[in-house]
Amino acid sequence: MSDRLRDKLNILADAAKYDVSCSSSGSNRKNTNKGLGNGHQSGICHTYTEDGRCVSLLKILLTNHCIFDCAYCVSRRSNDIERAAFTVDEVVELTMNFYRRNYIEGLFLSSGIFKNADFTMERLLRVVKKLRLEQNYNGYIHLKTIPGASDELITEAGLYVDRMSINLEMPTETGLKLLAPEKSHQDVIKPLGFVKNQIVQFKEEKKLIKSVPKFVPAGQSTQMVIGATPETDKEIMYTAANFYKSFSLKRVYYSGYIPISNDSRMPILGTQPPLLRENRLYQTDWLMRFYGFDVRELLNDNNPHLDTDIDPKLSWALRNMHHFPIDINTADYQMILRVPGIGVGSAQKIVQARKFGKLYIHQLKKIGIAYNRAKHFITCTDSPYQLKDFQSHQIKGFILAESQSKYLKTPNEQLLLF
Amino acid sequence: MIYIFDGSLEGMLTSVFEWFERKPGLTKLVAKERYQPDAFSESFEILTDRTKADRVWKGLTKRLDRDWMRKIYCAYLSEKHEVHQNIFDLCAYIFQNPAGAEKNYGNAQVLNIAQTARKVEREKHRMEAFIRFQKTADHIFYCGIDPDFNVIPLLVNHFKNRYADQQWMIYDIKRHYGIFYNLQTVDEIEMDIDVDLLKKSNQHMLDEQEVLYADLWKNYFKSTNIAVRKNTKLHTQHVPKRYWKYLTEKL
Structure with missing residues (x-):
């Protein structure tokens, strides 16, 4: 039994690791009724992997079975890899036991899409509700919004989780269409907008009635894959700036593409991931958010790319x-x-x-x-x-x-x- | 002038009181056990007085906000030899200048205390991150630590709020004391048995599930790494090697 659990954990943690979102900040959820866990305003990174990325949350997929065939994704339908799926109880047990030992700050739960969006979202919601309602767990939860899930499911999930995110994947619509013809930016924009409006609405109501519950207190984030398609730094950062503004995102993550297949549309296997470029994009992101720079000052038609030798x-x-x-x-x-x-x-x-x-x-x-x-x-x-x-x-x-x-x-x- | 005090926080605050009463000019503060007589300067022994210390502390709270009081407390917990002198100098500076003087980061004393406090807060945050509890056979979650600074007093609230439904114990092996939460209150404890980090030895004292979850955690740590992005420099920058002995995933 424990061997199978270990295998599942290895497969599903491995599949989730390309999602770079790691933060556990922004939520000050209190530990109520002497339960387990609370939010930490600035977040805590409990350890760091050998590639230097922080490990704050138990980041796993519920399953890596997926009906989509996106060329940049390791869990795509056509990829010949080992598949696995956690049961709801397994995820709950893992989270509780890791949390009790101070290994993690919370749970990051994502999933491949099986059957359809609502079916998947409903299963994710079951994990979250079990943690919050049955186990009295008040630690951090980051949940992926499944594109195409119904508004009711998304609203219900928002009442229990701290952060929701949904990945843009490619910085431009053309890039996305090239690698994932079944997807479009609209699929992302709709739920992002919906959750943003709900957050605003709940906040307004909370001003009047104190007992209104928290709704996604740590906000939303998204992620873009960098270097799989030939966008310029300018296109990437303009998209990011636009999303920060339109959806009040807490974070946009940039993930340097790591070749995982011999698809002719993308960099070949063995190509080094664009780490320097990723670093420069994050620097630009910080300048926009904390230093009062406008993206047009840093990147424009005269300077569509960031310098590599200087920041x-x-x-x-x-x-x-x-x-x-x-x-x-x-x-x-x-x-x-x-x-x-x-x-x-x-x-x-x-x-x-x-x-x-x-x-x-x-x-x-x-x-x-x-x-x-x-x-x-x-x-x-x-x-x-x-x-x-x-x-x-x-x-x-x-x-x-x-x-x-x-x-x-x-x-x-x-x-x-x- | 040399002031000899007993090395305690109260003793140090009493010295501030005595200094303002006597105004002897430039003064060096030396803890009793480190005092070596010096042929050229006078010395004066401070008798720790709770009421005098309280008056100085109260005076500070009137002039400084909670953040700054915490900074002074943190600096004190750093246990550096020169920190008494630094806090003493800061107190003199604060009392001699109009309110708001603590914002003068151009002043060496102010900057010094702010920077020392930051180091202590960083160590405290690292303990919050790197502590790895092991569940013992009698259902107590235990972890032994040996932090650079004496940060246990700063850890109480965080762990009490977070792990309210389990008994836990954090023990400072270097300073021979720890804290224990019994589901109601957090108490200071001292153990006279020889404790170590409770990692390799004492396996029979552990809960039967402990090995399973430690193993699952190690597996998770390995699976979540992306090998082609290996960056050892960054890794050790975030997790300095002296903390590896705490970390289940690094053993």
């Missing part, structure tokens, strides 16, 4: 040298945030500290900014007087010379002649 914030600064240098002692908070080498924490500390007196270089260093990078873009009380006016390519050269990228295997240094 998008530095790249923006070098293109807009007319804004710099700024004076740390007088500049706006928003402008300080835009300086390469200064993060949100340091920017806030700077703004508070300068009320007490002018700031000097040694103080900025102690506060924790990357001074060697930032010094080209700021002045403070004791900045050395600079006669030369460096061009942006020169500054880029200085910064590259003293930093080393973990991605570039061959250092791009100028050879010495003598």
Whole structure:
């Protein structure tokens, strides 16, 4: 019995691992009636896999049987792999026992589509209800919305889970049509919009009546596969920005495509996953969400791709040298945030500290900014007087010379002649 | 001037009181067991006084918000030798300046305490993440830890709220004390038997299902890894090697 359970766990965890969503944040669900578990506002990563991704939730599929045949997916109908399915009780037992040992922060439950959408959604809902109602479990639950499931099922699920997500898969409709002719972006947009409206509605009602239950308190997220189809970084980030705006998403995840088949429409087996590109996209995502950048400043028709050798914030600064240098002692908070080498924490500390007196270089260093990078873009009380006016390519050269990228295997240094 | 105190939080707060009463100027704070007489400076022994300490603590709460009081407490739990001096200096700075002075991150004392507190909070968060309970035969979920800082007092609320329906125990092997939750309250305990991390030995003391779930968890950990993305540097950055001994999946 335990051997079969182990096999199932291996198969269904393996199939779920390409879904990169891992966060367990945003829910402050309380532990009621002396049950088990609660939400943690900032989330907890309980361990990290050897590829450096966090393991916060028990991420599994209910089954990897699927009626769809999407070329990018390992569980596609035509793929010859071992299939398995958990029973409702097995998932509940695993979750409870892992949670009790502080292995996990909660459950991430997804599924291949068997029979039809409603049948699948109904089965997922049964797991969730059993955990919440019978086991008095108050830990985190992230549930996949199954495209095409009925509004009633989605609403009911939303009352028990903390986060719902539904994957966009390909950044553009044409890309999706190429690899998964049976699917379209509309299938995703409809439930995303529905859940978003429900969240707004429940929040409004809760303002008036305190006993209104929580509805998807940690919001929604989505995921795009990067590098399977030939989209530009601009197309990817514009789609992401649009989805953040239209559906108030908490997160968009970017998943570098890992070749899993010899399909001629996609990169061949053995191609390295685009890790650097993925990293740059996440950096851009952060700049949009926490640094007040508009996506059009970072990516536009003149710059449809992100630089590979430098990060998008530095790249923006070098293109807009007319804004710099700024004076740390007088500049706006928003402008300080835009300086390469200064993060949100340091920017806030700077703004508070300068009320007490002018700031000097040694103080900025102690506060924790990357001074060697930032010094080209700021002045403070004791900045050395600079006669030369460096061009942006020169500054880029200085910064590259003293930093080393973990991605570039061959250092791009100028050879010495003598 | 050298102030010699007993090394406790109260002793340190009393020193702040004495300093403001005497105003001896630049003062070094030294714990009694680390004091070495010095030919050139005067010394003064602080007698820990609860009422004086309370007055200083109350004075601090009037000037600082809860976040900052927690920062000072966290810094104290770091158990670093120089932290007493740092808190002492910070208190002097806070009392000598108008309200709001704690926001001056350009000030070395303020920044120092904020950064030390952050390290302690990070260790506390790591304990919340890396603690792996083992179910014992008498249905107690046990874990032994040896954190860099004395973070057990900071862990009580998190575990009490989360694991309200099971008995659990977290034991600091380095500092020889722990906390035990008996389904009602969390109590401090000390055990005189020789405890270790309870991983390899004492198998017979474990619940019969413990091995099964530990094994399933190890399997899950392996299956969820994507081999072609291997990134050992990032992995050890997130899970520093000194914590591997806690982790069921790393054994």
